[in-house]
Amino acid sequence: MKKPKTLGVVRFSISVPKDLARQLDQMTRQKGYDNRSLAVADMIRAQLVEHWQKYGDQQIAGTITLVYDHHKQHVQAALTDIQHDHHEVIISTLHVHLDHDNCLEVLAVRGRAAIIRQIADELIASKGVKHGKLTVTSSGKDLAA
Ligand code: NI
Known part of the structure; x- marks a missing residue:
């Protein structure tokens, strides 16, 4: 040890x-x-x-979790557009088909805190998104061990 x-x-x-x-x-x-x-x-x-x-506006990392009904018109296209606009911040995505209607999407993000908050707000406020949550952690660089 x-x-x-x-x-x-x-x-x-x-x-x-x-x-x-x-x-x-x-x-x-x-x-x-x-x-x-x-x-x-x-x-x-x-x-x-x-x-x-x-x-602050430090470099942070985190996840944005979204639950939405993929039958709702344009929701999937709108979410994909936002993700393409911020491809440098959204570093990975996980999509789970929860049931016939509902999708769970988890986006791993890394970047400036202000940008990440803005992307999360935009995604969560998108029409058709039932629930969304931003969970923030440190990028590890600024945090002393
Ligand atoms: Ni799905």
Whole structure:
């Protein structure tokens, strides 16, 4: 196993209510972290990814999930048009025929946060799309391990 890096580590103390600390320790154990610091570091990373998604324009990666009825007029053509317009950001797609009417499409995306939000909004707002969701993660480049 890789030795944990100690170089470049910053140690700081925070004060939280006793019950909150107890709940943190409980979650740390339940999630299988070796210690509180590892759990808190992951929580910080999760918050950073969420923050960048909302406010920043970092390179992010993620998935756009869509459910639509392919019988609805033009929905498939409209979705394909949008995907071709952004082929440099949409790096992979998965299409599943859920049943006779419904399709599930999952698009893997990577690019600037603002562009990805815009593409997701456009796809989700397309006529015929019943449900859509953008899930964002980090491209890994800006996030310290
Ligand atoms: Ni289908």
